[in-house]
Amino acid sequence: LPSPIPCSLIQPVTPELLVSPSSQDLGFECPEDRGNWTGRLDFLLSCIGYCVGLGNVWRFPYRAYTNGGGAFLVPYFIMLAICGIPIFFMELSLGQFSSLGPLAVWKISPLFKGVGMGTILIVSLVAIYYNMIIAYVLFYLFASLTSDLPWQHCGNWWNTDLCLDHHVIKGGNTTLPVNITNTVSPSEEYWSRYVLHIQGSSGIGSPGRIRWNLCLCLLLSWTIVYLCILKGVKSSGKVVYFTATFPYLILVMLLIRGVTLEGAWKGIQFYLTPQFDHLLSSKVWIEAALQIFYSLGVGFGGLLTFASYNTFHQNIYRDTFIVTLGNAITSILAGFAIFSVLGYMSQELGVPVDQVAKAGPGLAFVVYPQAMTMLPLSPFWSFLFFFMLLTLGLDSQFAFMETIVTAVTDEFPYYLRPKKASFSAVICIALFLMGLILTTEGGMYWLVLLDDYSAGFGLMVVVITTCLVVTRVYGMKRFCRDIHMMLGFKPGPYFRACWTVLSPATMMALLVYNIIKYQPSEYGSYRFPAWAEVLGILMGVLSCLMIPMGMVVAVLREEGKLWERVQQASRPTMNWGPSLEENRTGLYVASLAGSQSPKPLMVHMRKYGGITSYENTAIEVDREMEEEGESMM
Numbered sequence: 001l002p003s004p005i006p007c008s009l010i011q012p013v014t015p016e017l018l019v020s021p022s023s024q025d026l027g028f029e030c031p032e033d034r035g036n037w038t039g040r041l042d043f044l045l046s047c048i049g050y051c052v053g054l055g056n057v058w059r060f061p062y063r064a065y066t067n068g069g070g071a072f073l074v075p076y077f078i079m080l081a082i083c084g085i086p087i088f089f090m091e092l093s094l095g096q097f098s099s100l101g102p103l104a105v106w107k108i109s110p111l112f113k114g115v116g117m118g119t120i121l122i123v124s125l126v127a128i129y130y131n132m133i134i135a136y137v138l139f140y141l142f143a144s145l146t147s148d149l150p151w152q153h154c155g156n157w158w159n160t161d162l163c164l165d166h167h168v169i170k171g172g173n174t175t176l177p178v179n180i181t182n183t184v185s186p187s188e189e190y191w192s193r194y195v196l197h198i199q200g201s202s203g204i205g206s207p208g209r210i211r212w213n214l215c216l217c218l219l220l221s222w223t224i225v226y227l228c229i230l231k232g233v234k235s236s237g238k239v240v241y242f243t244a245t246f247p248y249l250i251l252v253m254l255l256i257r258g259v260t261l262e263g264a265w266k267g268i269q270f271y272l273t274p275q276f277d278h279l280l281s282s283k284v285w286i287e288a289a290l291q292i293f294y295s296l297g298v299g300f301g302g303l304l305t306f307a308s309y310n311t312f313h314q315n316i317y318r319d320t321f322i323v324t325l326g327n328a329i330t331s332i333l334a335g336f337a338i339f340s341v342l343g344y345m346s347q348e349l350g351v352p353v354d355q356v357a358k359a360g361p362g363l364a365f366v367v368y369p370q371a372m373t374m375l376p377l378s379p380f381w382s383f384l385f386f387f388m389l390l391t392l393g394l395d396s397q398f399a400f401m402e403t404i405v406t407a408v409t410d411e412f413p414y415y416l417r418p419k420k421a422s423f424s425a426v427i428c429i430a431l432f433l434m435g436l437i438l439t440t441e442g443g444m445y446w447l448v449l450l451d452d453y454s455a456g457f458g459l460m461v462v463v464i465t466t467c468l469v470v471t472r473v474y475g476m477k478r479f480c481r482d483i484h485m486m487l488g489f490k491p492g493p494y495f496r497a498c499w500t501v502l503s504p505a506t507m508m509a510l511l512v513y514n515i516i517k518y519q520p521s522e523y524g525s526y527r528f529p530a531w532a533e534v535l536g537i538l539m540g541v542l543s544c545l546m547i548p549m550g551m552v553v554a555v556l557r558e559e560g561k562l563w564e565r566v567q568q569a570s571r572p573t574m575n576w577g578p579s580l581e582e583n584r585t586g587l588y589v590a591s592l593a594g595s596q597s598p599k600p601l602m603v604h605m606r607k608y609g610g611i612t613s614y615e616n617t618a619i620e621v622d623r624e625m626e627e628e629g630e631s632m633m
Contacts, residue, residue, distance in 0.1 A: 034099070034406070034417070035232040037309050042237030044319050049244035049395030050302050051327045054133055055294045057251075057389065058364040060331040061338035063287045065354075065363065068278030069270050069339075075279065075288035077328070082506050084292040085324050086498035087463060088303060089491075090470065092316040095307030097482050099579035101406035102301035105308075107576040110557075111569035112469045114550020118462045118543040119301045120407050125454035125539060126300070127400040128431050129447045131225065132438040134393040135217040136365060137386050139195060142217075144372075144382040151190035152373045158194040159186065166348050185345070187370040195365070201442030204449065204532050208441030215439040221397075222432045228398045229405060229424050233309050236398060243391040250388040251333060254368075257375060258340030267343025270353040271335055282510075282517040286456075289510050293455065295327055299463040300455075302399035305406045312583040317487055338363070341371040364389070401427065445523060445532075452521045453536030458543035460511045465547060467504040473570050476500060485585065486578075 037043045064072040098105050102120060106113040143150055150156065154163035164183035192198050201208040228236060258264055278284050293299050307316060339353075345367065346353045372382040405424050409416040416423050437446050470479050476496060484490045491499075521528045521536065528536075551569075558565035577588035 034410070035234055035309060036311070037237050038234055039237070042233070042240065043306060043310055043314065044322065045240040045244040046233070046237060046306055046395075046399075047303065047319065047323045048326060049240045049392075050306065050399040051296050051323055051396075052244070052247070052330050052392065053295075053396035054130070054364075054389060054393045055291070055396075056327070056331045057334045057338075057368075057392065058133070059294055060291060061335050062363045063291055064271065064335055065338075065342075067281075067284045067287050068275035069354075070272045071274040071276055071278045072284060072288065073332070074274060074276075075285045076291060076331075079285075079288045079292045079506075080324065080328060082498060082502050083289060083463075084296050084298060085320060086495050086503050087298045087467070088296055088324055089317065089320040089495060090467070090499060091298065091301075091303040092307040092320060093479075093483050093486070094470070095304035096310045096312065096314060096316055097486050097578060098576070099308045099312075101308060101408075101410040102304055102403060103407040104410040105304060107573040109469050109473050109570050110573060111551055111554045111566065112465065112473070112547065113554060114547035115462055115465050115469070116301075116407065117550055118458065118546035119299070120404055121543045121546060122455050122459055122462065123300050123302075123400050123403050124431065125450060127397065127404070128435045129438060129450040129454070130393070130400065131221050131397055131431070132218060132435055132443070132447055134221040134225075134390065134397060135214060135439075136195065137389045137393060138217040138221055139214060140365065140369065141383065141386040141390060144379050144386060146379055149369070149373055149378055149382055150194075151187040151369050152378065154186050154189075156186075156190075156194075159189050160184075160193070163189050185366070185370055187373070188366045190369070191365045196444050197441045198444060199441075201440070201445070203526065204442060204445035204528060207437060207443060207446070210436065210439050211441060211443075212439075214443070215436065218435060218439055219432065222428050224394060225397050225401055226425060226428045228394060229401045230421055232420075233306075233402070236402075240395065243395050247388045247392050248330070250384055251330075251337060254371070254385065255333060255337040255340070258337050258344075258371065261340065261344035261374065263347030264340035264343045266346055267339035267341065267353050268336060270343070271339035282513045283519060286510055286514045289460070289507065290456065293459055293463070295331060296324060297396070297399065299459045299466075300400065301403040301407065302396075305403045306399065308406070312486060312578055312580065313488075315487065317489075338367060341367050344374075345370065445526070445528070448521060448523045449528065449532060449536050450539075453539045456540050457511055457514060458540040460507050461544045461547070464504050464507050464511070467499055471500050471504075474572065481587075 037046075064070075094105055094108070098107070100107065103113065103116040106116050154165040162182060162184050163186055165186060195214070197208075197211055228239070259268070297303055307314075310316070342353050346355075368385060369382065372378050372385060375381045401424070404427055405420065409420055409423065437443060440446075470476075476499065479499075480490045480496070520533050554569040555562070555565045558568045560568070578584045
């Protein structure tokens with residue numbers, strides 16, 4: 001194959017036989033202005049870093065712990081096969097084919113551009129509280145820079161009479177029975193009473209004072225994120241060589257240490273033993289579906305954004321299975337590391353595994369810090385562990401922010417793309433200010449509310465709509481042809497069946513079931529008031545309302561009667577298709593500026609010098625369309 005000419009050296013051109021004086025200045029903006037990956041491995045590792053995030057360590061063990069242990073793996077893998085893998089591949093295909101962000105990609109059907117707006121709203125809400133979790137990680141990271149971890153012993157000002165120092169009991173060799181039923185570990189009190197200082201808040205309605213140490217950590221986390229997205233994908237693509245691989249080394253080391261602890265088998269047995277009665281609860285299935293979305297990043301636009309920086313013929317089919325299966329294995333591995341420690345702690349406390357720690361987002365900040373105190377050189381291991389969490393979180397947070405920035409700059413490329421650094425700073429500052437409520441003494445209540453509602457049913461509606469638009473409005477045959485032209489082969493029956501029926505039907509059933517079996521949020525023994533529940537529901541509804549709002553705007557922009565406007569707005573725009581001209585073969589050559597030729601492919605190939613394997617594919621696609629047209633006539 002001839003080596004491609006760099007994008008910066010070619011000018012937008014029109015096929016030779018179709019050039020007119022008025023069309024000389026027309027063409028497509030060169031996508032290199034957006035930036036591109038410098039290598040294929042950059043994209044793969046970036047996707048792994050995006051998908052393998054805090055959710056694998058914090059969310060997956062937490063959801064498995066509260067939803068029946070090993071029974072949670074059943075709906076998890078079912079949702080992965082039906083919803084996760086197919087939609088993952090669909091998002092990558094849309095992004096790579098168009099080289100556009102989550103908003104501009106709706107040139108595929110402008111009537112549904114509200115889906116993109118809903119996606120950006122969801123990602124923004126998630127980015128607010130996700131970076132707060134990174135701030136917690138930074139807090140523990142700095143606290144580890146000491147010779148004696150502050151959560152290792154009782155006797156501090158934040159400890160209560162219920163605090164039980166297990167190191168003292170184990171080292172005392174006392175034969176007297178000790179009542180440990182109503183005790184808590186030093187790490188749990190350090191998290192709740194010192195880090196959060198949650199005793200200073202009576203509930204979500206009275207958040208209390210700002211915890212300035214947390215506020216500074218949040219400011220630092222947003223500063224780090226800004227520096228990550230400042231130089232675009234070219235620099236971040238190299239950083240992931242470390243941030244996407246280093247966490248696995250530490251995770252394996254923690255797993256080995258965990259399984260060697262006394263009583264670890266109790267936690268592993270609890271983790272592996274399925275409690276199938278939990279499968280009758282809608283909450284377990286909804287949690288499994290949401291775990292897929294959170295862990296794989298499906299529906300958030302991050303995958304689409306990353307794929308938009310790919311070369312046109314990147315093998316995203318292979319990358320889909322590498323990332324999704326690798327992500328699942330990582331989640332299970334993290335679960336083993338968590339539950340092995342839970343088993344040890346249950347034996348130390350003399351209680352069942354399911355009562356070792358309170359369920360909540362602080363699981364990773366209670367159990368893992370306690371595990372660090374059991375290791376030699378505990379401050380060193382603690383620093384490594386939280387540095388691992390930092391790299392995991394930053395990879396995902398970078399993707400969230402890149403999604404927002406790319407989406408908006410693709411909408412206004414001539415105004416915002418040259419000022420991308422300044423625009424990114426404005427977004428980071430705005431989200432930091434909105435996240436200040438999370439740094440208060442009652443900030444954890446707000447974090448739980450955002451966690452429960454920001455990406456719940458609203459995310460499902462967005463993904464369901466995307467599937468239906470691609471398969472029904474745009475057309476399954478046309479979408480498969482696009483993939484055929486891009487990858488050289490068509491998706492198999494498995495993907496077509498999932499895209500057409502299984503994925504949207506399953507998510508629709510889960511959505512309806514979740515609404516019927518709605519359960520209010522809670523944090524420990526605290527129940528959220530009615531107004532907080534309404535606020536949470538509104539967060540989810542608002543992302544859904546973006547869809548009809550976008551429809552109204554799209555229809556008003558068209559001309560003619562109402563139905564004619566709807567039809568026009570649902571069709572792809574004239575410039576929909578591959579961004580680079582040399583990739584616009586087959587059907588899409590006809591949409592080049594000034595093109596009116598009935599056989600534009602032949603002119604196109606003469607312009608770029610011969611028939612390549614992908615252009616051969618384009619000929620096959622054109623032949624299929626001609627045969628379909630003749631059969632219809």
